[in-house]
Amino acid sequence: MRIAVFAGDGIGPEVTSEAVRVLQALDLPGLELVEGDVGGAAYRKHGHPLPAETLDIARSAEAVLFGAVGDFDLDHLERHLRPEQAVLGLRKELGLFANLRPARVFKGLEDLTSLRPEVAQTIDLLIVRELNGDVYFGEKGMRTLEDGRRQGWDMMSYAEDEVRRIAHAGFKAAMTRGKKLCSVDKANVLETSQLWRDVMIEVAAEYPEVELSHMYVDNAAMQLVKNPGAFDVVVTGNLFGDILSDQASMCVGSIGLLASASLAEGTFGLYEPIHGSAPDIAGKGIANPMATILSAAMMLRHSFGMEAEAVRIEDAVAATLAAGIKGGDLGGSAGTKEIGDAVLARL
Numbered sequence: 001m002r003i004a005v006f007a008g009d010g011i012g013p014e015v016t017s018e019a020v021r022v023l024q025a026l027d028l029p030g031l032e033l034v035e036g037d038v039g040g041a042a043y044r045k046h047g048h049p050l051p052a053e054t055l056d057i058a059r060s061a062e063a064v065l066f067g068a069v070g071d072f073d074l075d076h077l078e079r080h081l082r083p084e085q086a087v088l089g090l091r092k093e094l095g096l097f098a099n100l101r102p103a104r105v106f107k108g109l110e111d112l113t114s115l116r117p118e119v120a121q122t123i124d125l126l127i128v129r130e131l132n133g134d135v136y137f138g139e140k141g142m143r144t145l146e147d148g149r150r151q152g153w154d155m156m157s158y159a160e161d162e163v164r165r166i167a168h169a170g171f172k173a174a175m176t177r178g179k180k181l182c183s184v185d186k187a188n189v190l191e192t193s194q195l196w197r198d199v200m201i202e203v204a205a206e207y208p209e210v211e212l213s214h215m216y217v218d219n220a221a222m223q224l225v226k227n228p229g230a231f232d233v234v235v236t237g238n239l240f241g242d243i244l245s246d247q248a249s250m251c252v253g254s255i256g257l258l259a260s261a262s263l264a265e266g267t268f269g270l271y272e273p274i275h276g277s278a279p280d281i282a283g284k285g286i287a288n289p290m291a292t293i294l295s296a297a298m299m300l301r302h303s304f305g306m307e308a309e310a311v312r313i314e315d316a317v318a319a320t321l322a323a324g325i326k327g328g329d330l331g332g333s334a335g336t337k338e339i340g341d342a343v344l345a346r347l
């Protein structure tokens with residue numbers, strides 16, 4: 001079990017080390033953890049946020065456990081050298097086009113979410129976000145116009161095959177869950193979204209058991225707060241999925257709880273919390289490591305077929321929360337290590 005561990009910046013190393021402790025406690029056969037530099041930390045050491053040796057480590061592994069990247073002190077750098085390029089680069093280079101972001105309410109947190117408890121407790125949804133296209137990877141630029149105004153642009157585009165493969169990922173996920181797929185787009189104004197919608201309808205014919213619906217992204221943001229229990233699987237593009245998943249995290253209590261898996265066709269995957277490097281709390285030992293610990297559980301399930309071990313981790317996290325052990329993000333006072341200890345004790 002060769003796992004690449006890329007902790008990154010800010011709270012990345014703090015939350016990743018707790019997830020690593022959990023993996024080590026499981027006594028997994030042949031577990032081998034290989035660390036690599038990413039993000040601002042890698043830029044400071046190697047002059048690049050995603051050095052070639054880091055990419056090699058990822059390619060030599062069966063899975064990547066990723067913390068977070070981002071360093072406001074490096075915002076002056078040219079875009080291709082900024083820390084965030086590490087995670088974008090890994091997603092692109094490794095062909096990780098499907099980003100699975102589950103959100104459900106843990107027992108004991110029903111009244112801590114940003115929703116009414118009776119609304120919050122209905123949430124059990126999965127956002128399937130396309131991860132290799134859209135405005136993040138389209139042609140982009142900045143120029144100064146003749147009249148001196150600056151103009152910036154980022155091209156939004158999807159090719160049919162890119163939509164088709166994420167559509168299949170969405171329908172397949174729906175088949176393992178409640179068989180409802182809501183495709184979120186902005187087809188009333190965007191050509192990209194019209195193509196997206198056309199392809200979703202075409203692929204739906206291969207999954208007659210799944211009920212496909214369509215929703216504009218602005219309405220989806222509203223419904224996520226009004227009636228989140230109505231969603232089962234949401235399939236959407238890179239930008240909309242990025243935004244809606246942060247929103248979904250607050251519907252279930254905190255961004256410190258939302259895990260993710262970034263997948264290609266096979267069993268290889270990159271697993272990371274959905275949050276960033278949180279510079280505002282970095283170095284204080286107060287970040288919630290649960291999202292990263294739950295990402296490790298997703299890794300065991302998907303990349304190594306270890307369902308029982310994944311469930312053990314998820315149960316230990318749930319039991320920790322049910323016992324009232326919470327970080328500051330959930331109104332509690334437990335620190336990063338204390339939460340890690342509590343999860344380990346319950347394993």
Ligand SMILES: NC(=O)C1=CN([C@@H]2O[C@H](COP(=O)(O)OP(=O)(O)OC[C@H]3O[C@@H](n4cnc5c(N)ncnc54)[C@H](O)[C@@H]3O)[C@@H](O)[C@H]2O)C=CC1
Pocket residue numbers: 011015067068069070071072084087255256272274275276277278279280281286287288289291327329
């Ligand atoms: N995948 C990645 O590596 C990502 C990187 N970023 C980068 O991270 C940096 C910070 O971005 P922000 O917009 O501030 O987003 P962020 O997700 O890092 O933080 C947003 C807010 O949530 C809080 N938060 C995040 N994770 C938490 C945790 N585990 N426990 C408790 N509180 C937590 C933070 O303290 C902050 O108030 C930027 O450089 C950004 O580009 C942002 C998102 C994802």
Ligand SMILES: CC(C)CC(=O)C(=O)O
Pocket residue numbers: 084087088136242274
């Ligand atoms: C660098 C960003 C695109 C990362 C992010 O916000 C995310 O993937 O959720």
Ligand SMILES: [Mg+2]
Pocket residue numbers: 242243246274
């Ligand atoms: Mg995001």
